[in-house]
Amino acid sequence: MTRVYGVIGIKAKMANWNADFTGRPKSTSNGDIFGSDKALKYPMKKMWENEGKKVLFMKSFKKDKDGNMGVNDLNDRLVDLFYKSTKDDKKSADFVKNLKTDELYKKLFECTDVKNFGATFAGAQNLSVTGAVQFGQGFNKFDDTNIEIQDILSPFADSKAKEKDDKKNKKAENDDELLVKQNTLGTKITVDEAHYFYGFSINPKNYDEYKTLLGSEFQGYTEADYAEFKKVALVSATAYSTNSKFGCENEFALFLTCKDEACYLPDLSDYIKFDSQKREIELSELEKLIEGKYASVEVYFNPFKLSVKTSLSRFNIFTQEKL
Numbered sequence: 001m002t003r004v005y006g007v008i009g010i011k012a013k014m015a016n017w018n019a020d021f022t023g024r025p026k027s028t029s030n031g032d033i034f035g036s037d038k039a040l041k042y043p044m045k046k047m048w049e050n051e052g053k054k055v056l057f058m059k060s061f062k063k064d065k066d067g068n069m070g071v072n073d074l075n076d077r078l079v080d081l082f083y084k085s086t087k088d089d090k091k092s093a094d095f096v097k098n099l100k101t102d103e104l105y106k107k108l109f110e111c112t113d114v115k116n117f118g119a120t121f122a123g124a125q126n127l128s129v130t131g132a133v134q135f136g137q138g139f140n141k142f143d144d145t146n147i148e149i150q151d152i153l154s155p156f157a158d159s160k161a162k163e164k165d166d167k168k169n170k171k172a173e174n175d176d177e178l179l180v181k182q183n184t185l186g187t188k189i190t191v192d193e194a195h196y197f198y199g200f201s202i203n204p205k206n207y208d209e210y211k212t213l214l215g216s217e218f219q220g221y222t223e224a225d226y227a228e229f230k231k232v233a234l235v236s237a238t239a240y241s242t243n244s245k246f247g248c249e250n251e252f253a254l255f256l257t258c259k260d261e262a263c264y265l266p267d268l269s270d271y272i273k274f275d276s277q278k279r280e281i282e283l284s285e286l287e288k289l290i291e292g293k294y295a296s297v298e299v300y301f302n303p304f305k306l307s308v309k310t311s312l313s314r315f316n317i318f319t320q321e322k323l
Contacts (some may be wrong), residue, residue, distance in 0.1 A: 001223050002258045002295070003037050005265045006188040007272060008040065009252025009281075010138065010237050011195045011305075014148065014245045017248050025147060033145055035196045037135035041117060043234040043240035048112045056111040056119065076121040082107055096124040105129075115221070116229050118206075132206045133222040133229060136267045138198035141274035146192045149235055154184035195251070195274060199267035202226065230255060234300060234317055250317060252281060252308075253300040256290060263293045283310040 014041045018039035020026045027033045060080060072080065075096045083095050096104070102127055108114045118131025160208060204221040211220055238249040254268065262271040271286040281301065287310065290297070300317040301308050308314060314323045 001205050001221070001226060002260065002261065003204070003263055004226065005256045005268055006200050006202075006233075007252070007254040007269045008138075008198045008233055008250070009301075010035065010040070010196040010198070011249050011251040011302075012191055013247045014190050014192060015245060015247030016190045017194065017196060017245070019189065023187065025189070025191050025194070033140040033191070033194060035138040035140075035198070037198070038139065040135060040138060040198055040225055040237070041113070043236040043245075044116075044229075045113045045230050046240055047236040048228075053112040054110055055113045056081065056108065057113055072191065074121065078107065081111070089282040099125075101125065101127070102214055104216070105210060109210070109214075109218065111230065115225055129210075131205050132204055132225075133200060133202050136199040136269065138196035139269070140194045140196055141272070141276075142193055142195045145194045148190045148192055149191070150188045152186040152188055154186055156184055159165075166272065190247075197252070197269040197272055197274070201265075201268035202229070225316070234320070248304075251302045251306060253317060254297065254312075255284075255295045255300075257295045259295045265290065265293065278307065280307045280309065281303060283308065283312065287311065 016025055018026045022277075025033050026039075045055045045058055049058055056074075056077060058077075060077055061069055062072050062076055062122035063069055071128075079095050087206055099107070099165045104121070104127060108119055108121060108127070108129060111119075113119075114129060114131075116131060118129040119127075121127040121129075136248070167223060202221070207218075207220040211218055234250055234253055236250070237245075240248075256268070266289075268286060268289075271283075271289050273282040273285065275282065283299070297312045298315060299308060299312050300315045300320070302317050303323060315321065316323055
């Protein structure tokens with residue numbers, strides 16, 4: 001297959017698509033809200049894992065001999081995915097250490113997330129794979145985004161604060177005030193509305209060197225791999241619903257297949273114009289950029305909440321039917 005470029009658009013409404021360590025939506029030093037590539041990759045990986053595919057870079061847990069729970073390291077994760085023996089006493093990093101380098105590469109490429117996004121494997125052996133799929137950062141193009149902070153009262157007491165406030169609580173005017181002082185207070189931080197746009201590229205040639213190393217069984221990044229990526233690129237954010245991510249959904253996607261190898265394009269998300277008042281995407285600038293360089297272009301969007309001004313082929317992002 002040839003090189004592919006595209007854009008993935010994520011809408012967040014009363015949700016927090018990508019929080020920093022303070023819990024606020026991630027932003028640059030000048031206040032521009034954005035989502036990292038990791039925020040977009042995670043629901044994709046979670047969807048693949050739920051479908052029973054091998055996903056290497058996903059948190060998983062183990063129990064030690066005393067029954068205490070801990071987080072797997074990278075070797076443990078690989079063992080969980082590939083070690084076939086039922087003897088727990090042999091289920092160790094020795095399995096990874098005993099693999100030859102080409103065998104380890106083969107197992108890494110059997111993991112759907114590694115096949116797409118690459119890997120840095122710093123385990124029993126140190127290997128790295130530059131992924132065929134590369135994402136930029138997803139910047140919010142909505143002009144009027146506000147950050148909403150909600151106070152949440154937990155049903156459980158804050159044991160540390162309780163001791164400190166015991167004397168103060170004796171002066172409480174009523175039972176409700178006493179209850180508030182003894183319970184844990186938390187916050188939920190969301191945006192009222194934001195529209196993130198991620199540019200991406202897919203370069204199958206990133207894996208050409210491994211074809212020689214791994215033999216004829218390894219075919220590199222194939223059309224089947226691309227189809228798998230495209231599937232989750234259209235629905236994984238919508239499918240992934242947690243407390244903070246409910247309200248985040250896939251609302252736009254563009255896939256451009258290059259006409260030939262002499263096709264080198266910048267981040268396409270920079271050439272998308274978003275009208276915050278009309279909720280309208282305008283692609284005329286992008287169309288001028290890609291003119292004569294593509295074999296096919298598909299534009300997917302939510303036709304119920306967005307309008308898209310373009311002469312390119314348009315599809316319903318939910319049904320994938322042509323509009």
